[in-house]
Amino acid sequence: xxxxxxxxxxxxxxxxxxxxxxxxxxxxxxxxxxxxxxxxxxxxxxxxxxxxxxxxxxxxxxxxxxxxxxxxxxxxxxxxxxxxxxxxxxxxxxxxxxxxxxxxxxxxxxxxxxxxxxxxxxxxxxxxxxxxxxxxxxxxxxxxxxxxxxxxxxxxxxxxxxxxxxxxxxxxxxxxxxxxxxxxxxxxxx
Ligand code: PRP
Numbered sequence: 001x002x003x004x005x006x007x008x009x010x011x012x013x014x015x016x017x018x019x020x021x022x023x024x025x026x027x028x029x030x031x032x033x034x035x036x037x038x039x040x041x042x043x044x045x046x047x048x049x050x051x052x053x054x055x056x057x058x059x060x061x062x063x064x065x066x067x068x069x070x071x072x073x074x075x076x077x078x079x080x081x082x083x084x085x086x087x088x089x090x091x092x093x094x095x096x097x098x099x100x101x102x103x104x105x106x107x108x109x110x111x112x113x114x115x116x117x118x119x120x121x122x123x124x125x126x127x128x129x130x131x132x133x134x135x136x137x138x139x140x141x142x143x144x145x146x147x148x149x150x151x152x153x154x155x156x157x158x159x160x161x162x163x164x165x166x167x168x169x170x171x172x173x174x175x176x177x178x179x180x181x182x183x184x185x186x187x188x189x190x
Contacts, residue, residue, distance in 0.1 A: 002188065004158075004167055004174065007181035012156060013149055013173040018131075021148050022050070025129065026057020029099065029146065037124065038062035039096040043069055043114065044087065045168070046103035049160040050131045050148075054101060063096075065089050071110045083113040094122040099146075103160040104132040108140040115142060132156065132173070149173075 029038075038058075042051035044066055055064060068087035098118055105111055111128060118126050129146035136153050155178055157163045158170030163181065 001166055002181070002184050004170060006184055007177050009154075009175040009177040009180075011172050012151065012154070012175050013159075015171040018148075018159060018172065019053070022053045022131075023057045025146055025148060026054055026059070029054075029129065030059045033062070033097060033099070034060055036097045037095060039093060039098050039123075040064045040101050041089065041098055041118075042066050042101045043103075043110070046160040046162070047101050047131075049168070050103055051101045054129070065091060065093075067114065069110055069114060071107075071113075083110055085117070089118075092121075093118060095124050098123045098126045100126065100128045102128065102130040104134060104156070105130045105142070105144060106134050106137045108138045108142045111142050112140045131159070132161075 038060065040051060040055060040058075040062055042048060042064065045068065051064065055062070066087065067085065067089060069083060069085055071083045100111065100114060100118075102111060105128075111130075115126055115128070127145040128143065130144060131148040132151050133144060133147045133149070134151055134153055151173075155163075155176045156173050157167050157176055158172050158174045160168050161173070162168045163176060
């Protein structure tokens with residue numbers, strides 16, 4: 001595999017900026033959900049790094065759960081328009097205040113589908129917390145309650161977001177130089 005330095009166009013959000021913003025989101029959520037039955041539902045796989053940092057920044061008692069959802073298909077870069085539940089919740093969410101934790105909202109299709117699905121299971125509330133919001137790509141309007149960063153329409157990776165399933169571990173959000181990445185991948189394949 002390639003080293004990310006070979007195709008990194010820019011660091012869009014540094015590790016320090018991520019940390020600072022997530023601490024602020026955690027404080028806001030702790031305030032807003034004080035005394036409530038808070039359940040963080042992480043949307044795998046991209047949301048996993050965000051969840052683990054966010055939950056440490058939340059100072060009130062809460063539970064966590066996971067759903068695995070895919071909308072892009074294997075190796076795809078554009079939403080297929082199809083949303084598939086690969087792993088559903090393992091608990092009854094009746095009366096819980098559900099907060100969906102996502103890495104990025106793009107077309108809005110994934111969260112639209114998940115919100116509809118969970119809303120009929122009698123939760124007390126369903127809200128959304130996303131680290132990144134690419135609002136100009138939205139195709140379906142969804143309510144977004146907590147946003148880490150509004151970002152431009154660039155192909156980003158790192159901190160949970162992948163390129164062809166790799167690089168999720170990077171501690172920052174970077175922008176891919178896509179022509180360079182593709183050229184390098186072709187070179188390594190030949
Ligand atoms: C990404 C991201 C969101 C979704 C956003 O997931 O984590 O779940 O796409 O796109 P949308 O707003 O257009 O629906 P992906 O399907 O790539 O799976 P992953 O998290 O496992 O990488």
